[in-house]
Amino acid sequence: MAKILVVDDEADLETLIKQKFRKKIREKEYEFLFAINGRDALEKLDEDPEVDIVLSDINMPEMDGLTLLTKLNELSPLIKSVIVSAYGxxxxxxxxxxxxxxxxITKPINFEDLTLTMEKTLKHAREIKETLQAIKENNILKMYVDENVLNFMCNREYESKIMANESIEGTVMFVDVCGxxxxxxxxxxxxxxxxxxTYFDAMVKEIMEHNGIIDKFIGDAVMAVFRGEYHLDRAIDAALAIRNQVNGFPNIADKENFKPKVSIGIKSGEMISGNIGSATLKRLDYTVIGDTVNTAARLQDAAKENQIIICENCYEKVKEAFKCENLGSITMKNKTKPLTVYNVLE
Structure with missing residues (x-):
């Protein structure tokens, strides 16, 4: 709904405006505010800064329309003004x-001309606001998205690539801050x-250092995905580095009994990579799903402080490179047989 402030000391103009635009007012396309002079208009704008355009007379007591124009530019350059005056x-x-x-526009008012002028002015005001909003969103996007990603998004092949669904081989890691x-x-x-x-930033740096991808933050946990050569080894290297980093953090001030620790679950295997979410909400997440992901999450849930838990098939792949201890078997949801799990020591 467009908000229009009419500034004129003629008392009957308010009634005339309401009559001429009653249909648009009733259908909530237009909302009119009224002021009797420039000073009153500035007060109205202070009370309701969402006004889109101002229709103002020139000759008014206390503050005329030309002075109001100067004040409007100082108050809000986004508000567009149309002068409606007999002094043409x-x-x-x-x-x-x-x-x-x-x-x-000159008086007496031609309301067909006024309607067209208002629509043109409202369109211009909206375009300016949309442009500024786009600039603001773009600047915010730059704060959160890597420059290489932004350049990729500008590529015309971006849409087809980002919407592609595929089965991939990789490693999923869940890291949770205990307690x-x-x-x-x-x-x-x-x-x-x-x-x-602070904790997340330390984790992210280590994950990226080992060529992992941050999939998402879930409460006080991080989900990361590793692909390419030696993806499982790199995930475990990142996990060990994260554990060392977090163990080096000091106790929280006034919370001497709390020292940060992490529990980590890692699973390697096949998973589905795709754009998951709701098209209706326009909220889609390019992520991975499947049994490998679910198992990694449950391994993390089973892990205690400072533990990096992997299952037996992962252990067989890395046992020559990492020192691990057998923790026995655990029962896991949706698994018919217990899983033998190992804690990575170093």
Missing amino acids: DMDNIRTAMNRGAFDF FTKISETTSPDVVVTMLN
């Missing part, structure tokens, strides 16, 4: 345009978020 001489028109008026949910219940939100982001 060239001097007034030029002064109004030089002070930022978008258009000029963090409990500490978050007794610590201020600012401290909790800052602390968790």
Whole structure:
């Protein structure tokens, strides 16, 4: 709905505007606000900054329309103005345009002309706001997305590539900060978020250092995917580095009993890679799904503080490169047989 502020000291103009635009008002296409002079208009704008355009007379007591134009440019350059005045001489028109008026209509008002002018002005005002919003979103996007990803998105092959679904071979790793949910219940939100982001940042650096991909953050856990040569070895190297990093963090101030620890689950195998989510909500997540992912999550859930848990088939692939201890068998949901699991020591 467009918000339009009408500034005029003629009392009958408000009634006339409401009559002429009653259909659009009833259908909630237009909402009109009214002010009796420039000073009153500035107060109205202060109360409701969502006004899109201003229709203003020139000759008014206390503050005239030309002065209002100057004030409007200082207050909000996004608000577009149309002067509606009986003083349609060239001097007034030029002064109004030089002070930022978008258009000029002379009285007596031709309402067909006024309607077209309002629609044109509203369209221009919306385009400016949309452009600024796009710039803002683009700047925010640059804060969160790697430059190489942005360049890839600009490629015309981006859409077909990003929508491709495929079966891949890789390794999934889940890293959870142990006991963090409990500490978050007794610590201020600012401290909790800052602390968790510090832990996440350390994890992300190690994952990226070992050519892993951050799939998502889930509460106080991180899900990462490793593909390519030696993906399982790289995932375990990253897990060991993360454990060492987090163990080096100090206790939380005023929480001497809490020292950060991680529990990690790793599973290697085949998984489905694709764009998962809701097209209706326009929220799609390029992620991996399947038994390999589910097993990695459950291995992490079974892991205790400082443990990096892998299953037997992963152990057989890396036993010559990493020192592991056999933890026995665990029963896992949707698995008919217990799984033998190992803790990676070094």
